[in-house]
Amino acid sequence: MTETGETDLVRRWRDVLACYSTVSCALDRALQEAHGIGMSEFEVLDRLIDASCGDLRMHDLAGSMYLSQSALSRTVARLERDGLVERSMCADDRRAIFVKLTAAGRERHSRARTTQRAVLAQHLAAEPARA
Amino acid sequence: MTETGETDLVRRWRDVLACYSTVSCALDRALQEAHGIGMSEFEVLDRLIDASCGDLRMHDLAGSMYLSQSALSRTVARLERDGLVERSMCADDRRAIFVKLTAAGRERHSRARTTQRAVLAQHLAAEPARA
């Protein structure tokens, strides 16, 4: 049953921390530099691509993101400002907001994904990330 | 030679992200709630405990932290404000600053470490965190 001792746990946590810090820093930097978006923005685009129709309700997006509701709201606002997504009301429930990829959004995601893969290959492959 | 495919890399990254988000959120919350310090503050105390004499130069601290130089400077300022560390000049190099644990700092770290271990045991043991 794994039986992880305390010291072992701390070591694993340090590994996760090291891995996360290195990769997220490199990823954020690369995405910002090459495509003008941050990790959070990319994550949103990624979720929208995964959704079959390319649109989701804010609430559903929030569920699959590691971001508070307010942070997500602002992230989507930035994406909309940059023309990468559109927000539209939902007829069924007028409180809900649909977030939908634009053509520019798909394009940006496609390019950004290449960068993401490259950064992961460079910084995650090298990392042990496992005890 | 591991031969990690692209999809595999992305999956591993998602795992790290999930693990980090869950644990860091719980940890930060627990430390703040129970001891009035955040993760960064705890990390600094932890490094100082690890240092045999209980003191380090800012520059050395910076090297072992996943934090920018400016963020570290402010984190130490908060710790000093709370009386958990003391800053003192270094005679050898008057640009350098020594950061030294106070008795209160040792005490706080000791208690906080218990909380840390508990959170890790609860949230990290459950996580797969490895592909």
Place this chain on the structure above:
DNA sequence: ACGCATTAAATGCAGTTGCATCTTCGGGGG
């Protein structure tokens, strides 16, 4: 000894985040 590039640390500033709150809307009771 003087100046200049470099290093350690601090600080102004802008950007992102989370919490609490606010607004708007939906869904029951009475």
Place this chain on the structure above:
DNA sequence: CCCCCGAAGATGCAACTGCATTTAATGCGT
């Protein structure tokens, strides 16, 4: 039909972070 509670999103606010710059001190070359 009206009222109240809860849900979906947006927003004010304070805290933390990183970047760029500043201040102060070291030391190397002349």
